[in-house]
Amino acid sequence: MSEPIPIVNYLVLGEAPHLVSYECTNCKARFFGRRNACASCFGSEFNQVEVATTGELRSFTIVAFAAPGVEVPFVSGIIDCDGTSVNANIINTKPDPEHVVLGMKVQLATYSMGADADGVEAIGFGFEPIEAA
Amino acid sequence: MSKQDEVWILGINMTKFGKYPDRDIVDLGAEAIQAALKDAGVTMGDIGILAAGNLMGAGGIGQMLQKQVGQTGIPVYNVANACATGATALRTAVMAIKAGECDYGLAVGVEKLAGAGLLAGANRAEENDTWTPEGRFGAVVPVDGRIGTATMPGVFAQIGMEYGHKYGGADFELFAKISEKNHSHSTLNPLAAYNKEMSLEQIMNDMMIAYPNTRPMCSANCDGAAAAVVVSGATLKTLSLEQQRRAVKISASILTTDPWQEACQVLPDVNTLTRNAAKTAYEKAGVGPEDLDLVELHDCFATAELVHYDNLMLCEEGGAVDFFNSGATWRTGRMPVNVSGGLQSKGHPIAATGIANIWEVCQHLRDECGNRQIEGAKVGLAHVIGLGSACGIHILEKSAA
Numbered sequence: 001m002s003e004p005i006p007i008v009n010y011l012v013l014g015e016a017p018h019l020v021s022y023e024c025t026n027c028k029a030r031f032f033g034r035r036n037a038c039a040s041c042f043g044s045e046f047n048q049v050e051v052a053t054t055g056e057l058r059s060f061t062i063v064a065f066a067a068p069g070v071e072v073p074f075v076s077g078i079i080d081c082d083g084t085s086v087n088a089n090i091i092n093t094k095p096d097p098e099h100v101v102l103g104m105k106v107q108l109a110t111y112s113m114g115a116d117a118d119g120v121e122a123i124g125f126g127f128e129p130i131e132a133a
Numbered sequence: 134m135s136k137q138d139e140v141w142i143l144g145i146n147m148t149k150f151g152k153y154p155d156r157d158i159v160d161l162g163a164e165a166i167q168a169a170l171k172d173a174g175v176t177m178g179d180i181g182i183l184a185a186g187n188l189m190g191a192g193g194i195g196q197m198l199q200k201q202v203g204q205t206g207i208p209v210y211n212v213a214n215a216c217a218t219g220a221t222a223l224r225t226a227v228m229a230i231k232a233g234e235c236d237y238g239l240a241v242g243v244e245k246l247a248g249a250g251l252l253a254g255a256n257r258a259e260e261n262d263t264w265t266p267e268g269r270f271g272a273v274v275p276v277d278g279r280i281g282t283a284t285m286p287g288v289f290a291q292i293g294m295e296y297g298h299k300y301g302g303a304d305f306e307l308f309a310k311i312s313e314k315n316h317s318h319s320t321l322n323p324l325a326a327y328n329k330e331m332s333l334e335q336i337m338n339d340m341m342i343a344y345p346n347t348r349p350m351c352s353a354n355c356d357g358a359a360a361a362v363v364v365s366g367a368t369l370k371t372l373s374l375e376q377q378r379r380a381v382k383i384s385a386s387i388l389t390t391d392p393w394q395e396a397c398q399v400l401p402d403v404n405t406l407t408r409n410a411a412k413t414a415y416e417k418a419g420v421g422p423e424d425l426d427l428v429e430l431h432d433c434f435a436t437a438e439l440v441h442y443d444n445l446m447l448c449e450e451g452g453a454v455d456f457f458n459s460g461a462t463w464r465t466g467r468m469p470v471n472v473s474g475g476l477q478s479k480g481h482p483i484a485a486t487g488i489a490n491i492w493e494v495c496q497h498l499r500d501e502c503g504n505r506q507i508e509g510a511k512v513g514l515a516h517v518i519g520l521g522s523a524c525g526i527h528i529l530e531k532s533a534a
């Protein structure tokens with residue numbers, strides 16, 4: 001059985017799935033994509049750091065109309081993960097303004113996108129509400 | 134600024150925005166150019182520089198237009214800056230005059246967009262048989278819809294909702310009320326793509342595109358063009374009294390881009406660059422927001438208009454909801470915003486927008502705006518945002534002549 005593959009290279013799978021980002025060693029600005037120099041301070045040294053897997057929903061939209069092939073409705077959210085802003089779908093809850101609320105606490109969740117012709121499974125991610133017990 | 138450095142709008146025109154199935158971008162651009170030249174009282178023979186914008190075409194619109202209205206060998210700058218393209222074209226002409234390269238400049242923006250549907254958010258391509266990481270993020274599938282949204286209505290919905298989260302009070306109904314205002318304003322604008330009054334209920338019950346933006350809360354895709362002739366202050370003094378009286382002073386012409394902010398890689402920051410541009414524009418023009426008689430701002434979505442009240446400092450920081458609820462931004466209010474109907478109802482032929490909004494302000498300053506005239510208007514501001522991002526702000530003043 002081959003290893004599953006993440007939807008994007010900044011999702012790390014395994015026991016505790018999480019997002020990783022480049023972090024400028026000088027000013028700590030974070031970037032999901034590679035940079036030649038830091039967009040904030042122009043420094044050119046970066047470390048790879050883990051992004052917090054829980055956060056607060058700072059903004060969202062419920063997309064009801066999208067390009068052909070994109071399943072709707074879905075919720076796109078901006079999540080403040082302990083100071084690092086992340087864009088992801090809000091999943092595992094109903095896509096309506098009663099269930100998706102500004103300021104709610106969310107956590108990273110992964111899901112299977114199915115297997116390809118070689119039997120390799122792709123794994124996607126989103127953020128789901130942290131249920132109040 | 135010394136008299137010599139001043140730049141004025143001598144002539145300006147916008148076509149009616151709407152659907153032109155039988156006319157192409159050259160036809161529309163040429164119509165706007167010839168009308169702007171006539172308005173200015175000059176010909177292509179006077180023009181020393183042409184800056185031309187068109188986003189969705191094949192390129193080279195400036196030279197195509199020269200062949201349609203007059204090929205004189207002058208330098209052409211074909212500019213592209215997303216929704217700030219028109220403002221960028223105008224500023225290019227202004228800079229050429231300030232640099233002393235010529236006395237007269239021409240800027241034009243034209244777009245055919247009717248029926249274009251949703252902008253950005255790529256159609257999903259055929260997927261591979263095997264998961265294959267591609268591109269900068271090693272994505273195994275197109276990510277629009279799987280990792281957030283790339284569509285404009287969704288991006289700007291998040292921008293408005295973020296403001297609501299930060300300051301409170303901004304809900305679906307409030308955003309819909311902003312749209313109600315602009316649709317109402319457009320009933321007085323014969324050049325608007327849409328002139329229909331829409332009730333709050335109609336707006337809220339219309340087709341949802343990206344919550345909280347329903348269809349009438351999104352900018353209207355349409356065709357159109359706008360053009361402006363600019364002139365140096367020194368040259369203007371040699372022209373007729375009538376030309377001097379109708380000329381509109383460009384007190385500030387500012388272009389900014391988005392400086393780095395923590396969240397800008399996941400949600401475009403349309404706030405900081407607008408605030409920066411506004412600050413610089415007020416400073417250059419020597420006016421403050423309280424001096425403005427009208428504002429045309431980039432309401433590409435109802436959710437965007439709200440944040441720009443704040444960014445342009447029309448209200449105190451965080452006070453955009455109360456400011457709107459006070460009625461200030463209706464055409465009868467103390468700070469009329471988008472009396473043209475705005476992008477939601479006048480329409481948004483992308484490259485034309487950044488000159489058409491200046492046309493609207495000029496019409497009021499010249500006291501030629503018919504039944505939607507803001508009485509006694511002396512100073513106005515026109516603002517556009519192109520995602521990516523670019524912000525253009527022009528402050529315009531009535532001639533004292």
Ligand SMILES: [Zn+2]
Pocket residue numbers: 024025026027028029038039040041042043
């Ligand atoms: Zn840095």
